[in-house]
Amino acid sequence: MKNGSGDFDVLFNKILYDKLIALEEKRKSGIRESIRYFFISVPFAAILIYLMVKNPEPILVFLSAFPTFAFLGYSAITIRQTRIMLTPKFKKEILLPMLQYLFDDVEYLPRQRMSKALMQRSLLMSKTVDSTGGDDFVRCRIGQTSIMFSETEAYHGSKAEMIFSGIIITAGFNKSFMTKTVVLPEKSTTRWRKFKLNFSGQMKNAEIVKLEDPVFEKEFMVIGESQVESRYILSPSLMQRMLDYKNKVNRQTSFSFVENRLYVAIPILTNMFEPRIFEPLSDKEFIRINYDYFRLFTDIVEDLDLNTRIWQ
Amino acid sequence: MYTDYIIYGIVGLVILIIIGLYNTIIRKRNEVNNAFASIDAMLKKRYDLLPNLVELVKQYMAHEKTVFVEITKLRSQVSSEIPSDEKLEKYNALQKHADRLLLNVENYPDLKASANFLHLQASWNSTEEQISASRRYFNAAVTDYNNHIQMFPYNILADLLKFSPQSVFEISNNERQNINAKELFNS
Structure with missing residues:
Protein backbone atom coordinates (compact mmCIF):
# COMPACT_ATOMS: atom_id res chain seq x y z
CA MET A 1 0.00 0.00 0.00
CA LYS A 2 1.44 3.35 -1.04
CA ASN A 3 1.03 6.30 1.25
CA GLY A 4 2.31 9.20 -0.80
CA SER A 5 5.86 8.96 0.40
CA GLY A 6 8.73 7.45 -1.50
CA ASP A 7 12.34 8.02 -2.34
CA PHE A 8 12.51 10.81 -4.90
CA ASP A 9 15.98 9.77 -6.05
CA VAL A 10 14.76 6.27 -6.87
CA LEU A 11 11.80 7.72 -8.79
CA PHE A 12 13.99 10.15 -10.68
CA ASN A 13 16.90 7.86 -11.51
CA LYS A 14 15.13 4.56 -12.10
CA ILE A 15 11.71 5.50 -13.44
CA LEU A 16 11.83 8.94 -14.99
CA TYR A 17 15.36 9.66 -16.10
CA ASP A 18 15.38 7.85 -19.49
CA LYS A 19 12.00 9.34 -20.42
CA LEU A 20 13.16 12.78 -19.38
CA ILE A 21 16.26 12.51 -21.55
CA ALA A 22 14.09 11.55 -24.55
CA LEU A 23 11.75 14.47 -23.88
CA GLU A 24 14.67 16.81 -23.38
CA GLU A 25 15.98 15.84 -26.83
CA LYS A 26 12.60 16.74 -28.35
CA ARG A 27 12.55 20.04 -26.48
CA LYS A 28 16.06 20.90 -27.63
CA SER A 29 15.24 20.02 -31.21
CA GLY A 30 12.15 22.29 -31.12
CA ILE A 31 14.13 25.14 -29.60
CA ARG A 32 16.95 24.68 -32.13
CA GLU A 33 14.46 24.91 -34.98
CA SER A 34 12.90 28.00 -33.49
CA ILE A 35 16.30 29.67 -33.04
CA ARG A 36 17.21 28.77 -36.66
CA TYR A 37 14.13 30.58 -37.99
CA PHE A 38 14.86 33.48 -35.70
CA PHE A 39 18.38 33.88 -37.05
CA ILE A 40 17.11 33.58 -40.65
CA SER A 41 14.77 36.50 -39.93
CA VAL A 42 17.66 38.67 -38.62
CA PRO A 43 19.21 39.65 -42.05
CA PHE A 44 15.74 40.43 -43.41
CA ALA A 45 15.06 42.57 -40.35
CA ALA A 46 18.37 44.41 -40.93
CA ILE A 47 17.44 45.05 -44.58
CA LEU A 48 13.98 46.19 -43.47
CA ILE A 49 15.45 48.69 -40.99
CA TYR A 50 17.98 49.91 -43.60
CA LEU A 51 15.27 50.42 -46.24
CA MET A 52 12.97 52.17 -43.81
CA VAL A 53 15.72 54.64 -42.94
CA LYS A 54 17.27 55.14 -46.39
CA ASN A 55 14.60 54.41 -48.98
CA PRO A 56 11.13 53.86 -47.57
CA GLU A 57 9.66 52.66 -50.89
CA PRO A 58 6.50 50.74 -49.94
CA ILE A 59 7.07 47.79 -52.23
CA LEU A 60 10.67 47.32 -51.02
CA VAL A 61 9.65 47.68 -47.38
CA PHE A 62 6.93 45.10 -47.94
CA LEU A 63 9.30 42.72 -49.71
CA SER A 64 11.72 42.80 -46.81
CA ALA A 65 9.05 42.97 -44.07
CA PHE A 66 7.25 39.87 -45.31
CA PRO A 67 10.14 37.37 -44.81
CA THR A 68 11.16 39.10 -41.56
CA PHE A 69 7.77 38.60 -39.98
CA ALA A 70 7.20 35.25 -41.66
CA PHE A 71 10.38 33.78 -40.14
CA LEU A 72 9.79 35.45 -36.76
CA GLY A 73 6.24 34.11 -36.78
CA TYR A 74 7.45 30.67 -37.75
CA SER A 75 9.96 30.77 -34.92
CA ALA A 76 7.16 31.56 -32.44
CA ILE A 77 4.90 28.90 -33.95
CA THR A 78 7.67 26.33 -33.56
CA ILE A 79 7.91 27.17 -29.88
CA ARG A 80 4.15 26.80 -29.53
CA GLN A 81 4.16 23.52 -31.43
CA THR A 82 6.97 22.21 -29.27
CA ARG A 83 4.95 23.08 -26.21
CA ILE A 84 1.82 21.43 -27.66
CA MET A 85 3.83 18.32 -28.55
CA LEU A 86 5.64 18.13 -25.19
CA THR A 87 2.72 18.81 -22.83
CA PRO A 88 0.77 15.53 -23.26
CA LYS A 89 4.00 13.51 -23.38
CA PHE A 90 5.28 15.17 -20.20
CA LYS A 91 2.01 14.51 -18.41
CA LYS A 92 1.67 10.92 -19.63
CA GLU A 93 5.31 9.85 -19.38
CA ILE A 94 6.47 11.83 -16.36
CA LEU A 95 3.57 12.97 -14.18
CA LEU A 96 1.48 9.81 -14.45
CA PRO A 97 4.35 7.46 -13.45
CA MET A 98 5.18 9.89 -10.66
CA LEU A 99 1.62 9.67 -9.34
CA GLN A 100 1.59 5.89 -9.74
CA TYR A 101 4.84 5.69 -7.82
CA LEU A 102 3.32 7.67 -4.96
CA PHE A 103 -0.29 6.49 -4.77
CA ASP A 104 -2.68 3.60 -5.37
CA MET B 1 -45.05 70.58 23.96
CA TYR B 2 -41.78 69.62 22.16
CA THR B 3 -40.17 68.86 25.52
CA ASP B 4 -42.92 66.28 26.16
CA TYR B 5 -42.20 64.59 22.83
CA ILE B 6 -38.49 64.54 23.58
CA ILE B 7 -39.16 62.98 27.00
CA TYR B 8 -41.52 60.40 25.47
CA GLY B 9 -38.90 59.70 22.82
CA ILE B 10 -36.14 59.21 25.38
CA VAL B 11 -38.35 57.00 27.56
CA GLY B 12 -39.34 54.94 24.50
CA LEU B 13 -35.71 54.57 23.50
CA VAL B 14 -34.69 53.49 27.01
CA ILE B 15 -37.53 50.92 27.05
CA LEU B 16 -36.40 49.59 23.66
CA ILE B 17 -32.80 49.32 24.88
CA ILE B 18 -33.92 47.47 28.03
CA ILE B 19 -36.03 45.08 25.91
CA GLY B 20 -33.04 44.49 23.62
CA LEU B 21 -30.68 43.83 26.54
CA TYR B 22 -33.19 41.55 28.25
CA ASN B 23 -33.83 39.56 25.06
CA THR B 24 -30.11 39.14 24.47
CA ILE B 25 -29.59 37.75 27.97
CA ILE B 26 -32.57 35.40 27.56
CA ARG B 27 -31.25 34.25 24.18
CA LYS B 28 -27.84 33.52 25.69
CA ARG B 29 -29.40 31.67 28.62
CA ASN B 30 -31.55 29.60 26.27
CA GLU B 31 -28.45 28.74 24.29
CA VAL B 32 -26.88 27.43 27.50
CA ASN B 33 -29.97 25.30 28.13
CA ASN B 34 -29.93 24.11 24.55
CA ALA B 35 -26.25 23.19 24.83
CA PHE B 36 -26.92 21.29 28.05
CA ALA B 37 -29.80 19.45 26.36
CA SER B 38 -27.44 18.45 23.55
CA ILE B 39 -25.09 16.83 26.11
CA ASP B 40 -28.05 14.99 27.53
CA ALA B 41 -29.08 13.82 24.05
CA MET B 42 -25.58 12.53 23.30
CA LEU B 43 -25.33 10.77 26.65
CA LYS B 44 -28.67 9.14 25.91
CA LYS B 45 -27.33 8.05 22.53
CA ARG B 46 -24.37 6.37 24.20
CA TYR B 47 -26.68 4.90 26.83
CA ASP B 48 -28.78 3.35 24.04
CA LEU B 49 -25.72 1.63 22.64
CA LEU B 50 -25.08 -0.18 25.92
CA PRO B 51 -27.57 -3.09 25.50
CA ASN B 52 -25.99 -3.91 22.12
CA LEU B 53 -22.52 -3.78 23.64
CA VAL B 54 -23.52 -6.00 26.57
CA GLU B 55 -25.30 -8.51 24.33
CA LEU B 56 -22.36 -8.80 21.98
CA VAL B 57 -19.65 -8.92 24.59
CA LYS B 58 -21.56 -11.36 26.84
CA GLN B 59 -21.06 -14.18 24.36
CA TYR B 60 -17.30 -13.87 24.61
CA MET B 61 -16.67 -12.66 28.15
CA ALA B 62 -18.66 -15.07 30.25
CA HIS B 63 -16.62 -14.47 33.42
CA GLU B 64 -17.18 -10.68 33.35
CA LYS B 65 -20.67 -11.39 34.71
CA THR B 66 -20.40 -8.89 37.57
CA VAL B 67 -19.85 -6.03 35.11
CA PHE B 68 -22.94 -7.01 33.12
CA VAL B 69 -25.04 -7.18 36.27
CA GLU B 70 -23.78 -3.78 37.35
CA ILE B 71 -24.51 -2.23 33.95
CA THR B 72 -28.03 -3.70 33.84
CA LYS B 73 -28.67 -2.43 37.37
CA LEU B 74 -27.46 1.07 36.58
CA ARG B 75 -29.45 1.20 33.34
CA SER B 76 -32.65 0.33 35.16
CA GLN B 77 -32.02 3.22 37.57
CA VAL B 78 -31.78 5.83 34.81
CA SER B 79 -35.16 7.23 33.96
CA SER B 80 -36.42 10.55 32.71
CA GLU B 81 -37.87 11.37 36.16
CA ILE B 82 -34.57 11.59 38.01
CA PRO B 83 -32.85 15.01 38.23
CA SER B 84 -30.24 15.92 35.64
CA ASP B 85 -27.30 15.86 38.08
CA GLU B 86 -28.17 12.38 39.29
CA LYS B 87 -28.71 11.23 35.74
CA LEU B 88 -25.25 12.49 34.76
CA GLU B 89 -23.75 10.60 37.69
CA LYS B 90 -25.43 7.36 36.56
CA TYR B 91 -24.31 7.94 32.99
CA ASN B 92 -20.75 8.42 34.19
CA ALA B 93 -20.87 5.23 36.27
CA LEU B 94 -22.19 3.35 33.24
CA GLN B 95 -19.38 4.83 31.19
CA LYS B 96 -16.75 3.48 33.58
CA HIS B 97 -18.14 -0.05 33.33
CA ALA B 98 -18.43 0.16 29.55
CA ASP B 99 -14.85 1.44 29.33
CA ARG B 100 -13.72 -1.53 31.39
CA LEU B 101 -15.49 -3.89 29.03
CA LEU B 102 -13.95 -2.24 25.99
CA LEU B 103 -10.52 -2.36 27.56
CA ASN B 104 -10.82 -6.08 28.28
CA VAL B 105 -11.59 -6.75 24.64
CA GLU B 106 -7.82 -6.95 24.08
CA ASN B 107 -7.95 -10.34 25.83
CA TYR B 108 -10.57 -11.70 23.42
CA PRO B 109 -9.15 -11.75 19.89
CA ASP B 110 -12.30 -13.36 18.41
CA LEU B 111 -14.45 -10.59 19.77
CA LYS B 112 -11.95 -7.93 18.68
CA ALA B 113 -12.07 -9.22 15.12
CA SER B 114 -15.86 -9.53 14.97
CA ALA B 115 -17.46 -7.22 12.40
CA ASN B 116 -20.35 -6.45 14.75
CA PHE B 117 -17.96 -5.44 17.47
CA LEU B 118 -15.92 -3.24 15.16
CA HIS B 119 -19.09 -1.49 14.05
CA LEU B 120 -20.25 -1.06 17.61
CA GLN B 121 -16.85 0.22 18.67
CA ALA B 122 -16.93 2.80 15.85
CA SER B 123 -20.40 3.95 16.96
CA TRP B 124 -19.13 4.13 20.52
CA ASN B 125 -16.11 6.21 19.54
CA SER B 126 -18.28 8.48 17.44
CA THR B 127 -20.70 9.02 20.32
CA GLU B 128 -17.82 9.72 22.68
CA GLU B 129 -16.55 12.40 20.33
CA GLN B 130 -20.05 13.86 20.00
CA ILE B 131 -20.36 14.04 23.78
CA SER B 132 -17.06 15.86 23.88
CA ALA B 133 -18.30 18.24 21.16
CA SER B 134 -21.50 18.88 23.13
CA ARG B 135 -19.50 19.68 26.24
CA ARG B 136 -17.35 22.11 24.27
CA TYR B 137 -20.51 23.74 22.90
CA PHE B 138 -21.93 23.96 26.43
CA ASN B 139 -18.74 25.58 27.72
CA ALA B 140 -18.74 28.06 24.83
CA ALA B 141 -22.40 28.93 25.47
CA VAL B 142 -21.82 29.33 29.22
CA THR B 143 -18.77 31.53 28.66
CA ASP B 144 -20.71 33.71 26.25
CA TYR B 145 -23.65 33.98 28.67
CA ASN B 146 -21.39 34.74 31.65
CA ASN B 147 -19.49 37.36 29.65
CA HIS B 148 -22.76 39.04 28.75
CA ILE B 149 -24.26 39.18 32.22
CA GLN B 150 -21.00 40.44 33.74
CA MET B 151 -20.34 43.16 31.18
CA PHE B 152 -21.77 46.67 31.06
CA PRO B 153 -24.62 47.44 30.35
CA TYR B 154 -26.02 43.90 30.62
CA ASN B 155 -24.75 43.54 34.20
CA ILE B 156 -27.17 46.24 35.43
CA LEU B 157 -30.16 44.30 34.16
CA ALA B 158 -28.66 40.93 35.12
CA ASP B 159 -28.18 42.13 38.74
CA LEU B 160 -31.70 43.53 38.90
CA LEU B 161 -33.31 40.38 37.51
CA LYS B 162 -30.96 38.01 39.38
CA PHE B 163 -29.36 36.32 36.39
CA SER B 164 -26.50 34.40 37.93
CA PRO B 165 -23.34 33.11 36.22
CA GLN B 166 -23.25 29.42 35.35
CA SER B 167 -20.42 26.94 35.73
CA VAL B 168 -18.61 25.46 32.80
CA PHE B 169 -18.12 21.72 32.45
CA GLU B 170 -14.97 20.67 34.25
CA ILE B 171 -13.47 17.25 34.44
CA SER B 172 -13.22 15.67 37.88
CA ASN B 173 -9.94 15.50 39.77
CA ASN B 174 -9.87 11.75 39.16
CA GLU B 175 -9.98 12.30 35.41
CA ARG B 176 -7.35 15.01 35.64
CA GLN B 177 -4.79 12.60 37.07
CA ASN B 178 -2.45 10.75 34.77
CA ILE B 179 -3.77 7.37 33.70
CA ASN B 180 -2.10 4.50 35.46
CA ALA B 181 -2.06 1.87 32.75
CA LYS B 182 -0.84 -0.86 35.09
CA GLU B 183 -3.79 -0.33 37.41
CA LEU B 184 -6.23 -0.22 34.51
CA PHE B 185 -5.12 -3.53 33.08
CA ASN B 186 -5.22 -5.19 36.47
CA SER B 187 -8.76 -4.08 37.23
Missing part, protein backbone atom coordinates in the same frame (compact mmCIF):
# COMPACT_ATOMS: atom_id res chain seq x y z
CA ASP A 105 -5.57 3.52 -7.86
CA VAL A 106 -4.37 6.57 -9.76
CA GLU A 107 -6.58 8.17 -12.39
CA TYR A 108 -4.99 11.17 -14.08
CA LEU A 109 -6.96 13.20 -16.60
CA PRO A 110 -4.69 16.06 -17.76
CA ARG A 111 -7.46 17.95 -19.57
CA GLN A 112 -10.15 17.61 -16.91
CA ARG A 113 -10.85 19.63 -13.79
CA MET A 114 -13.33 19.77 -10.91
CA SER A 115 -16.90 20.13 -12.09
CA LYS A 116 -19.03 23.23 -11.63
CA ALA A 117 -21.41 21.22 -9.44
CA LEU A 118 -18.59 20.12 -7.14
CA MET A 119 -17.27 23.66 -6.84
CA GLN A 120 -20.74 24.87 -5.94
CA ARG A 121 -21.28 22.01 -3.48
CA SER A 122 -18.01 22.80 -1.71
CA LEU A 123 -19.47 26.14 -0.46
CA LEU A 124 -15.99 27.61 -0.75
CA MET A 125 -16.71 30.03 -3.59
CA SER A 126 -17.80 33.53 -2.62
CA LYS A 127 -20.19 33.80 -5.61
CA THR A 128 -22.21 31.42 -7.76
CA VAL A 129 -19.97 29.38 -10.05
CA ASP A 130 -21.23 29.71 -13.62
CA SER A 131 -18.30 28.13 -15.42
CA THR A 132 -14.97 26.53 -14.63
CA GLY A 133 -11.57 26.17 -16.23
CA GLY A 134 -8.42 24.29 -15.34
CA ASP A 135 -6.69 20.99 -15.90
CA ASP A 136 -4.72 18.17 -14.28
CA PHE A 137 -7.46 16.26 -12.54
CA VAL A 138 -6.06 13.55 -10.26
CA ARG A 139 -7.98 10.89 -8.37
CA CYS A 140 -6.12 8.40 -6.20
CA ARG A 141 -6.25 6.49 -2.95
CA ILE A 142 -4.03 6.94 0.08
CA GLY A 143 -4.64 4.16 2.57
CA GLN A 144 -8.39 4.05 3.01
CA THR A 145 -8.95 7.60 1.85
CA SER A 146 -9.91 8.49 -1.69
CA ILE A 147 -8.73 11.92 -2.74
CA MET A 148 -9.23 14.09 -5.83
CA PHE A 149 -7.59 17.35 -6.76
CA SER A 150 -7.14 19.57 -9.78
CA GLU A 151 -6.06 22.99 -10.87
CA THR A 152 -9.33 24.87 -11.17
CA GLU A 153 -10.57 28.31 -12.03
CA ALA A 154 -14.10 29.38 -11.17
CA TYR A 155 -15.95 32.13 -13.05
CA HIS A 156 -19.06 34.05 -12.12
CA GLY A 157 -21.60 35.77 -14.34
CA SER A 158 -21.88 36.35 -18.06
CA LYS A 159 -18.68 38.41 -18.06
CA ALA A 160 -16.81 35.44 -16.58
CA GLU A 161 -15.41 37.26 -13.55
CA MET A 162 -12.73 35.04 -12.04
CA ILE A 163 -13.62 34.26 -8.43
CA PHE A 164 -11.05 31.57 -7.80
CA SER A 165 -7.86 30.21 -9.30
CA GLY A 166 -5.90 27.50 -7.59
CA ILE A 167 -6.13 23.98 -6.34
CA ILE A 168 -9.33 22.30 -5.18
CA ILE A 169 -8.86 19.14 -3.14
CA THR A 170 -11.61 16.85 -1.96
CA ALA A 171 -11.25 13.73 0.17
CA GLY A 172 -13.51 11.36 2.05
CA PHE A 173 -13.70 12.45 5.68
CA ASN A 174 -13.18 9.97 8.49
CA LYS A 175 -16.33 10.88 10.43
CA SER A 176 -19.93 10.79 9.31
CA PHE A 177 -21.95 13.95 9.66
CA MET A 178 -25.29 15.34 8.54
CA THR A 179 -24.76 19.11 8.54
CA LYS A 180 -22.42 21.47 6.73
CA THR A 181 -19.45 23.35 8.16
CA VAL A 182 -17.31 25.91 6.38
CA VAL A 183 -13.92 27.14 7.62
CA LEU A 184 -12.85 30.32 5.84
CA PRO A 185 -9.84 32.62 6.24
CA GLU A 186 -10.73 35.20 8.88
CA LYS A 187 -8.86 37.98 7.07
CA SER A 188 -10.88 37.80 3.87
CA THR A 189 -14.29 36.79 5.25
CA THR A 190 -16.99 38.96 6.73
CA ARG A 191 -20.14 37.97 8.57
CA TRP A 192 -22.00 38.84 5.40
CA ARG A 193 -20.89 35.42 4.08
CA LYS A 194 -23.04 33.72 6.71
CA PHE A 195 -26.12 35.66 5.55
CA LYS A 196 -25.32 34.85 1.93
CA LEU A 197 -25.02 31.14 2.64
CA ASN A 198 -28.33 31.19 4.51
CA PHE A 199 -30.07 33.43 2.01
CA SER A 200 -28.98 31.39 -1.02
CA GLY A 201 -30.25 28.23 0.65
CA GLN A 202 -26.80 26.59 0.48
CA MET A 203 -26.86 26.29 4.27
CA LYS A 204 -29.75 26.10 6.71
CA ASN A 205 -29.69 28.11 9.94
CA ALA A 206 -25.97 28.65 9.58
CA GLU A 207 -24.32 30.28 12.58
CA ILE A 208 -20.87 31.49 13.44
CA VAL A 209 -19.18 28.79 15.52
CA LYS A 210 -16.83 30.19 18.15
CA LEU A 211 -14.12 27.70 18.95
CA GLU A 212 -11.84 27.52 21.95
CA ASP A 213 -8.52 27.60 20.11
CA PRO A 214 -7.49 31.30 19.99
CA VAL A 215 -4.92 30.80 17.20
CA PHE A 216 -7.47 28.94 15.08
CA GLU A 217 -10.06 31.64 15.79
CA LYS A 218 -7.60 34.29 14.67
CA GLU A 219 -6.93 32.50 11.38
CA PHE A 220 -10.37 31.17 10.49
CA MET A 221 -14.05 32.02 10.63
CA VAL A 222 -16.20 28.92 11.11
CA ILE A 223 -19.77 28.87 9.84
CA GLY A 224 -21.80 25.78 10.69
CA GLU A 225 -25.33 24.47 10.57
CA SER A 226 -24.94 22.76 13.93
CA GLN A 227 -22.89 24.03 16.84
CA VAL A 228 -22.40 20.50 18.14
CA GLU A 229 -21.60 18.80 14.85
CA SER A 230 -19.18 21.52 13.78
CA ARG A 231 -17.30 20.88 17.00
CA TYR A 232 -17.59 17.13 16.47
CA ILE A 233 -15.84 17.61 13.12
CA LEU A 234 -13.39 20.24 14.34
CA SER A 235 -11.87 18.41 17.26
CA PRO A 236 -9.01 20.24 19.04
CA SER A 237 -6.45 18.00 17.34
CA LEU A 238 -7.97 18.57 13.88
CA MET A 239 -7.92 22.34 14.44
CA GLN A 240 -4.22 22.16 15.21
CA ARG A 241 -3.61 19.97 12.16
CA MET A 242 -5.55 22.38 9.93
CA LEU A 243 -3.48 25.27 11.22
CA ASP A 244 -0.27 23.34 10.56
CA TYR A 245 -1.44 22.46 7.05
CA LYS A 246 -2.39 26.07 6.36
CA ASN A 247 1.08 27.19 7.50
CA LYS A 248 2.73 24.50 5.39
CA VAL A 249 0.80 25.59 2.27
CA ASN A 250 1.48 29.22 3.21
CA ARG A 251 -1.70 30.42 1.49
CA GLN A 252 -5.15 31.58 2.62
CA THR A 253 -6.58 28.08 2.72
CA SER A 254 -10.33 27.40 3.06
CA PHE A 255 -11.91 24.14 4.20
CA SER A 256 -15.45 22.82 4.14
CA PHE A 257 -17.11 19.68 5.39
CA VAL A 258 -20.12 18.70 3.31
CA GLU A 259 -21.84 15.33 2.90
CA ASN A 260 -19.08 13.35 4.60
CA ARG A 261 -16.40 14.91 2.42
CA LEU A 262 -13.68 17.43 3.09
CA TYR A 263 -13.09 20.18 0.51
CA VAL A 264 -10.01 22.38 0.49
CA ALA A 265 -9.40 25.45 -1.68
CA ILE A 266 -5.87 26.80 -2.02
CA PRO A 267 -5.54 29.93 -4.18
CA ILE A 268 -2.47 29.69 -6.43
CA LEU A 269 -1.90 31.73 -9.58
CA THR A 270 1.00 29.64 -10.97
CA ASN A 271 0.16 27.15 -13.71
CA MET A 272 1.51 23.93 -12.22
CA PHE A 273 2.27 20.55 -13.78
CA GLU A 274 3.35 21.94 -17.17
CA PRO A 275 6.59 21.21 -19.10
CA ARG A 276 8.98 24.10 -19.52
CA ILE A 277 10.37 25.05 -22.89
CA PHE A 278 13.28 27.41 -22.31
CA GLU A 279 15.01 25.45 -19.56
CA PRO A 280 16.08 21.80 -19.39
CA LEU A 281 13.23 19.38 -18.70
CA SER A 282 15.51 16.77 -17.21
CA ASP A 283 16.60 19.10 -14.41
CA LYS A 284 16.15 17.23 -11.13
CA GLU A 285 15.00 20.32 -9.23
CA PHE A 286 12.26 21.04 -11.79
CA ILE A 287 10.95 17.48 -11.44
CA ARG A 288 11.19 17.74 -7.69
CA ILE A 289 8.95 20.83 -7.72
CA ASN A 290 6.20 18.81 -9.43
CA TYR A 291 6.80 15.95 -7.01
CA ASP A 292 6.57 18.32 -4.04
CA TYR A 293 3.31 19.85 -5.36
CA PHE A 294 1.73 16.40 -5.53
CA ARG A 295 2.99 15.61 -2.05
CA LEU A 296 1.77 18.92 -0.66
CA PHE A 297 -1.77 18.52 -1.99
CA THR A 298 -2.10 14.93 -0.91
CA ASP A 299 -0.37 15.43 2.45
CA ILE A 300 -3.77 16.65 3.62
CA VAL A 301 -4.69 12.97 4.17
CA GLU A 302 -1.73 12.35 6.46
CA ASP A 303 -1.69 15.79 8.03
CA LEU A 304 -5.37 15.77 8.94
CA ASP A 305 -5.14 12.09 9.91
CA LEU A 306 -7.95 11.11 7.54
CA ASN A 307 -6.90 7.45 7.53
CA THR A 308 -7.78 7.03 11.18
CA ARG A 309 -11.22 5.53 10.85
CA ILE A 310 -12.28 4.66 14.34
CA TRP A 311 -15.57 6.51 13.92
CA GLN A 312 -16.92 4.71 10.85
